[in-house]
Amino acid sequence: MKFLDKPFGYERVLTKEDLQQVTKKKKGPRANDWKSTLVRIWKIVDEQRFLLVMVLVMVVISSALALVGPFLIGQMIDNYIVPGDFDGMLLMIGLLIAIYVVLALSLYLQNYWMIGIAQQTIYRMRVGVFNKLLHLPISFFDKRQHGELMSRATNDIETVSATLNSAFIQVFSSVLTLTGTVIVMLYLSPLLTFLTMIIIPAMFIAMRFITRRTGKLFKEQQAAVGALNGMIEETISGQRIVKAFSQEERVKEEFREKSARLRLVGFWALAYSGYIPKVMNALNNVSFAIVAAVGGLLALNGQASIGVIVIFTEYARQFTRPLNDLANQFNTVLSAIAGAERVFAIMDEANEVETGHIEKDRQLNGAVAFQNVSFKYEQTEAEHTLNNVSFSVQPGQTAALVGATGAGKTTIMQLISRFYDTNEGAVLFDGIDVRDFTREALRSQMAFVLQEPFLFEATVYENIRYGRLDATDEEIEEAARKANAHDFIMKLPQGYNTLLTADGSEISQGQKQLLSIARAFVADPVILLLDEATSSIDTVTEMKIQEALEVLMEGRTSFVIAHRLNTIRNADVVFVMQQGELVESGSQEELIAKNGVYASMVG
């Protein structure tokens, strides 16, 4: 009994409540309803209706030919071989060769087209998820592991892929065979047909019993894969830390735990799904026994001819084969649904709200103002990250944000670029609420150098061109020169055509910053946001690019966060932040004269 309770030491994962929950949860067209999930997949598949119809035609042809072949062989044996009619036989063989060639062709074509349909569907889903990700607000990503999200676009979608390739044809041909068989059975004996059908409710009950378990388990399995993926991505990306702290064993242990969870739910999912064909088989046998027994009785009473009953039992056997196939497919369909549900869950996330109506062609002057802005990242947080901040910056001015770490400087930048929306108060551009602009209109006129520089796996050219996609090579080189990056770029193996990688070591952190400054140079914005743009750059190099930066900032509204006084010396206005509040503002001279917080920082 112990083994039954915990086979091979696998704990049971489904609780009684779990099972009840599934039965109760039936309302709502949410993504976790498997029927609506199927409908959603179907909608994508259905976009290729023409090919789909072609596949169906081919399935009909191949199913028919598969039946005609044996029939003709029977005819040939009876009519030509036994009498020894070789001429007729030659004709038949010719006919059969033609049939078999067409059969092979139709089989190949149905698969050929189906693969196309399936992969196109998968492709659409994958691209759909990715596009969706691009439209989600930044706060969505703050809470999720990259690897977990990646798993949805790969592992989860792969389960759908595996199913679509085969399930559709299988289901359709099974239904076809089933219909044909039932018609013949009805013709032979409606009573016995009815008796054969008795097992269908039993089948449904059995399927419900099993799928109630597997449905949940497959979902758990995909979630476990996602968690594992998240962990792998994070650990391998942070491998340097793992090594520095000799935490390999700990990481392995953590991996084993996540891996064991996957094994556990995977075990139960596989074990339960293994029930399906066996139960179906048993039910088939029951049905056969019923038909044989009742048929036998009928025959004994002379209510049916023996021949009919013999043929009927033969058909009853055929009746169950496609049912079996369907049941087997049902299982893979379930795992696909589990994967698809996770994909659609992303699709159903709320998009970044686009409230704006002011389009791209509206040229900004560059006046930026905060009006009583309060903000916190999480609604649950007790304190605001920004508290009632108000200021205004005139077009072309350079504003410096100073203050201790965590004072809210970067948050101000995030609000200006509208990564987040304010909780209270408003951010204004040229006196217009930021929410009235489309993000495109806003950001197309801004350039950013973010705190952590990022390089794509692409050439130096492409990495800088990210600032403005139509920049010419000359413009890029010019920007790189200004950013003082040209020299080191030329020392790279292929110069500007060197392929950079995100985690490669060929580029130092400071050089990455230089490249992202070049990126901003290329962008040619109205508003420039520099968040610790030069923190990893040595001061001699910084001096060199300072001039260029000043040229860049000229005539543009700029916001600068920096710890080096020089970087902000030319600021027209300085905002001093302290614990989310704007405590001082004014020109440097004014602030020093004031002898307040700023003066004490500088002094």
Added chain:
Amino acid sequence: MKTVFSYVKPYKWPAIIALILMLIELFVELAQPLIMAKIVDNGIIAQDGQAIWYWGLVMFGLSVLALTVGIINSYFASHAAQSFSYDLRNALFSKIQSFTMATYLRFPTSSLITRLTSDITQVQNVFFMSLRIMLRAPLAVIGSMVMAFIVNAKLALFLMIGAPILVIFLAIMVKRGVTYFSEVQGRLDRVNRVLQESLQAMRLVKAYMRGQYEASRFNGVAEALKIDTVKALRTMELIMPVLLLVMNLSLLAVLWFGAYEVNNNDTQIGDLIAIVNYAMRMTGAFSMFAFIIIAFARAKASAERMEEILIIEDGLEIRTRQAEEFTEAELGTVYFDNVSFAYNGELNVLHNVSFDVRQGEKLAIMGATGAGKSTLLNLIPRFYETTSGRVFVNGRDVKEWDLDDLRAMIGFVPQQSLLFTGSILENVGWGKTDANLTEVEAAATKAQIHESVESFPKAYETRVGQKGVNLSGGQKQRLSIARALIRKSQILILDDSTSALDVKTEAALWDALEEERATMLVVTQKIRTARGADRILLLDAGRVVGFGSHDELLQTSELYKKIAQSQQEQGDEL
């Protein structure tokens, strides 16, 4: 294939039991038609009610047996398959953990991720299927073939006409399949790569409104994946129709020659019909057979990709060198002896670097962007091995240190403060496996982050998102410093890890670090920090161009003077 297959061994018995159960089930299934025939012949046709009952009961019993055996089989097969993939996954991950940093550069993260998830799933599925259903198709084919030979060897031989062609055909297809599916998995790597990159760069993507650009980039890799998958599957789908066609044509040949034989009375018509029947059974098993071949090719491709990782012998970290007793006379010292270094045989990043750091000394490392400062620090915990020259820690060559011992002596704060998903407590405690809250708080206090953490609603239980996205740059840096401090190492390495701190916080941090009495190697851009150091190592394009105290360097080094000047001009810091 072989290495991957060896992971089946521990689950040999569950696998064998599953196979035996499957054979029992198969046997029962084969017996069923016979019993049905009995019911029909002895019962219905003979109108014998008792026989119907008798054989009905036998069939019922067998059905129950098949059901029981089938369900038990599903447990054994599931156990074997899941445990096999569990072990394989863990082995792969362990292997990856033992990579040197140089080896990581050879395999992008995304590719390792695919191998650890998608590739394993492919192999696991095939293994599970082979324990459940796979053998049926080949057995059905072989069984039917044997039966055909028993009935009439001469005619059965005609069934084999196509066999040589088929064998060659299948061999070619499998080989191609492996290549194609391997490409498909490679494409999946790329999809993962672009995904990972876009996720990491999400802020940048949004800032520059490059959604469309990223979308088209992703479109590109997703489409390539689609095209290659379609190519692989379509090629492999040839197998079934071709098998079927060859088999059916062979069948026609049997009929043709069979007809002559029958005509000449060399063969009974019954034999011919029997052989035709067996041939048809074989074709019935073909779609399954083709499916197996495709799955096998795919699994083989995945297994090979995993083996690429498993067989790596070079490029692994060698944890222990010599076990000999070593007296640590020179605690907390670092010594570079004529060290040169290049990444992957490219140009040298460091040239003949020599310097020493004494116990308890604070060494500042300065130099232009790209001068080799971070690279130099990376050689101390042996993330990379020197190209020439030697690095000594505590008087012993780092190559001779046990890696765990070496790294235990070092508190490392990287330039990018990488945090992991989890609580602040977990992140700071990460540096020390058994750290308790008191220790974490103490380290956080020294790193000047304790107060900030206390001000969070959930204090040390605050969740840090991936890579610490919901913290400010300075907070991340200080957490990353706290993580190193908790280890109370003899040597502290800080790679420009205070760049986002304001002057006051930084000053307090340096004061607190003084108390640690650890030897410190600090990369910095700031003269003010350098001035607080005992000695300064000045690098330029990978060469040491100055080594001495602040005052000495002001006298001797033009470059240093220039740096100092640049910062005087720039004024002080905030």
